[in-house]
Amino acid sequence: xxxxxxxxxxxxxxxxxxxxxxxxxxxxxxxxxxxxxxxxxxxxxxxxxxxxxxxxxxxxxxxxxxxxxxxxxxxxxxxxxxxxxxxxxxxxxxxxxxxxxxxxxxxxxxxxxxxxxxxxxxxxxxxxxxx
Amino acid sequence: xxxxxxxxxxxxxxxxxxxxxxxxxxxxxxxxxxxxxxxxxxxxxxxxxxxxxxxxxxxxxxxxxxxxxxxxxxxxxxxxxxxxxxxxxxxxxxxxxxxxxxxxxxxxxxxxxxxxxxxxxxxxxxxxxxxxxxxxxxxxxxxxxxxxxxxxxxxxxxxxxxxxxxxxxxxxxxxxxxxxxxxxx
Amino acid sequence: xxxxxxxxxxxxxxxxxxxxxxxxxxxxxxxxxxxxxxxxxxxxxxxxxxxxxxxxxxxxxxxxxxxxxxxxxxxxxxxxxxxxxxxxxxxxxxxxxxxxxxxxxxxxxxxxxxxxxxxxxxxxxxxxxxxxxxxxxxxxxxxxxxxxxxxxxxxxxxxxxxxxxxxxxxxxxxxxxxxxxxxxxxxxxxxxxxxxxxxxxxxxxxxxxxxxxxxxxxxxxxxxxxxxxxxxxxxxxxxxxxxxxxxxxxxxxxxxxxxxxxxxxxxxxxxxxxxxxxxxxxxxxxxxxxxxxxxxxxxxxxxxxxxxxxxxxxxxxxxxxxxxxxxxxxxxxxxxxxxxxxxxxxxxxxxxxxxxxxxxxxxxxxxxxxxxxxxxxxxxxxxxxxxxxxxxxxxxxxxxxxxxxxx
Numbered sequence: 001x002x003x004x005x006x007x008x009x010x011x012x013x014x015x016x017x018x019x020x021x022x023x024x025x026x027x028x029x030x031x032x033x034x035x036x037x038x039x040x041x042x043x044x045x046x047x048x049x050x051x052x053x054x055x056x057x058x059x060x061x062x063x064x065x066x067x068x069x070x071x072x073x074x075x076x077x078x079x080x081x082x083x084x085x086x087x088x089x090x091x092x093x094x095x096x097x098x099x100x101x102x103x104x105x106x107x108x109x110x111x112x113x114x115x116x117x118x119x120x121x122x123x124x125x126x127x128x129x130x131x
Numbered sequence: 132x133x134x135x136x137x138x139x140x141x142x143x144x145x146x147x148x149x150x151x152x153x154x155x156x157x158x159x160x161x162x163x164x165x166x167x168x169x170x171x172x173x174x175x176x177x178x179x180x181x182x183x184x185x186x187x188x189x190x191x192x193x194x195x196x197x198x199x200x201x202x203x204x205x206x207x208x209x210x211x212x213x214x215x216x217x218x219x220x221x222x223x224x225x226x227x228x229x230x231x232x233x234x235x236x237x238x239x240x241x242x243x244x245x246x247x248x249x250x251x252x253x254x255x256x257x258x259x260x261x262x263x264x265x266x267x268x269x270x271x272x273x274x275x276x277x278x279x280x281x282x283x284x285x286x287x288x289x290x291x292x293x294x295x296x297x298x299x300x301x302x303x304x305x306x307x308x309x310x311x312x313x314x315x316x
Numbered sequence: 317x318x319x320x321x322x323x324x325x326x327x328x329x330x331x332x333x334x335x336x337x338x339x340x341x342x343x344x345x346x347x348x349x350x351x352x353x354x355x356x357x358x359x360x361x362x363x364x365x366x367x368x369x370x371x372x373x374x375x376x377x378x379x380x381x382x383x384x385x386x387x388x389x390x391x392x393x394x395x396x397x398x399x400x401x402x403x404x405x406x407x408x409x410x411x412x413x414x415x416x417x418x419x420x421x422x423x424x425x426x427x428x429x430x431x432x433x434x435x436x437x438x439x440x441x442x443x444x445x446x447x448x449x450x451x452x453x454x455x456x457x458x459x460x461x462x463x464x465x466x467x468x469x470x471x472x473x474x475x476x477x478x479x480x481x482x483x484x485x486x487x488x489x490x491x492x493x494x495x496x497x498x499x500x501x502x503x504x505x506x507x508x509x510x511x512x513x514x515x516x517x518x519x520x521x522x523x524x525x526x527x528x529x530x531x532x533x534x535x536x537x538x539x540x541x542x543x544x545x546x547x548x549x550x551x552x553x554x555x556x557x558x559x560x561x562x563x564x565x566x567x568x569x570x571x572x573x574x575x576x577x578x579x580x581x582x583x584x585x586x587x588x589x590x591x592x593x594x595x596x597x598x599x600x601x602x603x604x605x606x607x608x609x610x611x612x613x614x615x616x617x618x619x620x621x622x623x624x625x626x627x628x629x630x631x632x633x634x635x636x637x638x639x640x641x642x643x644x645x646x647x648x649x650x651x652x653x654x655x656x657x658x659x660x661x662x663x664x665x666x667x668x669x670x671x672x673x674x675x676x677x678x679x680x681x682x683x684x685x686x687x688x689x690x691x692x693x694x695x696x697x698x699x700x701x702x703x704x705x706x707x708x709x710x711x712x713x714x715x716x717x718x719x720x721x722x723x
Contacts, residue, residue, distance in 0.1 A: 150329060193599055
């Protein structure tokens with residue numbers, strides 16, 4: 001598309017989200033949707049990240065705060081249960097960690113190189129609140 | 132080409148009168164034009180409206196006009212504005228006033244030697260329509276002076292033009308047209 | 317149908333504004349988003365009244381400015397409705413930013429511009445400075461010379477704009493007061509004939525099509541912007557003129573009224589000609605006919621379609637004319653008049669020996685009288701006889717004070 005000539009675009013700089021007609025889009029998971037190249041779903045921004053969020057399901061209470069606040073719709077939730085982070089679209093902003101209310105947090109930022117296993121193994125324990 | 136210039140105050144119905152006249156004439160197969168100069172139209176400000184009538188389509192859109200008829204529907208305008216501007220030798224003037232034609236010409240020497248008719252459209256309108264809207268009586272007077280149409284045909288046509296108004300107002304207008312037709316001198 | 321129809325007489329005495337409002341009603345416009353301004357107010361007011369009288373099914377959106385009015389039109393058109401509005405002068409100036417949005421997004425909106433001077437000094441009367449201000453905004457632009465044409469061109473505008481090969485917004489210009497407030501005999505189409513001519517709205521890429529979601533109003537930087545503008549210009553130049561001719565022909569078949577991109581009057585054997593727009597075209601025709609009785613072979617060219625400008629047509633029409641006057645009803649702001657430039661451009665790389673002079677006239681509603689036009693044709697004939705321009709290339713008609721001439 002980036003090398004298209006003037007006669008190869010649809011008029012009005014109008015962009016389609018999906019190839020072909022859609023039905024029941026609300027009932028279709030993102031990965032099953034027929035997004036076009038115009039949709040940002042098909043573009044990865046993974047290389048924008050300096051740090052990445054790691055999800056630890058042991059402490060998660062499924063409050064969905066992270067899902068609500070994520071500016072890139074990158075928290076993957078199924079039946080109101082968080083199951084992980086969409087690492088193609090997460091830019092590593094850390095908002096999910098900031099809004100996570102559990103103690104210890106269920107999402108924490110780690111360097112890109114850290115593997116998930118060692119991140120979970122070194123997860124902090126519950127902090128006592130100062131009285 | 133028949134050309135008419137109206138002298139009026141904004142709000143007295145000259146534009147409605149000019150459009151109504153155009154409407155009636157149009158039904159007889161002639162071509163018509165009705166327009167006005169508004170300026171910064173404030174209610175009460177002096178203004179002019181115009182009619183053109185012809186057998187063939189009217190192409191001329193200039194505002195300049197040497198009128199065949201001049202209608203003055205407000206009694207003060209004959210004193211304060213130049214109602215004879217761009218007049219021709221045979222231009223006919225129909226002027227609203229409570230004065231007789233002789234008294235008016237004596238008071239306004241610019242009218243001397245011109246074909247002047249007078250009728251008190253304001254009083255007629257007040258007594259028939261109940262408001263000082265002197266446009267339709269002027270058209271009654273015009274029918275008499277010009278002999279353009281039979282007065283009954285004209286009244287019937289004006290009933291159609293005015294049909295959106297309350298019946299009482301329409302009736303008043305019919306009386307006004309007839310009275311001005313009878314009273315213009 | 318949920319609304320009532322109107323029985324119209326064969327001849328109605330309407331002014332240009334009412335004629336345009338009736339056309340919007342008959343086209344069954346879905347949305348009018350408007351902010352009123354003299355002398356265009358009666359058009360949108362008329363639509364609102366028709367709506368309240370149940371004579372049209374649609375939405376009237378009252379907004380806080382002309383910028384918002386056109387923004388509302390853009391939203392409604394992108395959503396998939398038949399959309400129209402009206403404005404003039406300062407209102408159009410405030411709307412200008414959104415006009416480029418509408419054309420760039422290829423939305424078939426119909427905008428009535430009731431031509432009025434631009435302040436300062438403040439003035440409500442006719443000239444073409446507002447028309448000229450937006451002439452490069454990417455809209456198709458028609459010009460009506462009388463109320464009948466304001467009516468006809470509105471119906472034609474929807475049919476051209478909404479064609480899927482066109483999909484461009486259309487301006488219908490008419491002279492403020494001289495057309496908009498001048499009542500003349502008009503032959504309207506019946507409600508059914510008018511609606512059938514315009515046709516049912518055929519949506520394209522509409523936002524209310526939930527099965528085919530689209531994004532309108534995208535951002536493109538140096539990577540794609542040029543290609544989109546090129547596509548728009550290519551369609552305007554290559555597709556639109558043919559579509560306009562097609563729709564004009566279809567309208568003639570229906571109404572008997574013939575329209576052309578250039579309206580030529582007595583041009584076949586003319587020695588001298590005036591090119592102009594608006595009501596001046598008709599006044600010039602009357603004078604041209606009278607000049608023939610005086611032995612001057614005079615013609616008139618009226619610009620019916622200002623955009624896309626009929627470049628080749630005007631070169632063809634004018635190439636053998638000896639002397640031509642381009643009449644521009646807009647202060648040129650330090651240049652030749654716009655029509656002068658268009659005509660000069662069209663004739664430049666040709667063999668034509670036509671003598672071209674430009675005239676600025678009628679600013680702020682100043683009357684263009686028959687006497688002015690008689691003098692103008694006489695001056696053109698003198699140029700033709702001398703075989704050269706005897707005046708400067710730019711003059712002013714009807715302005716008080718010492719004679720002005722430039723270039």
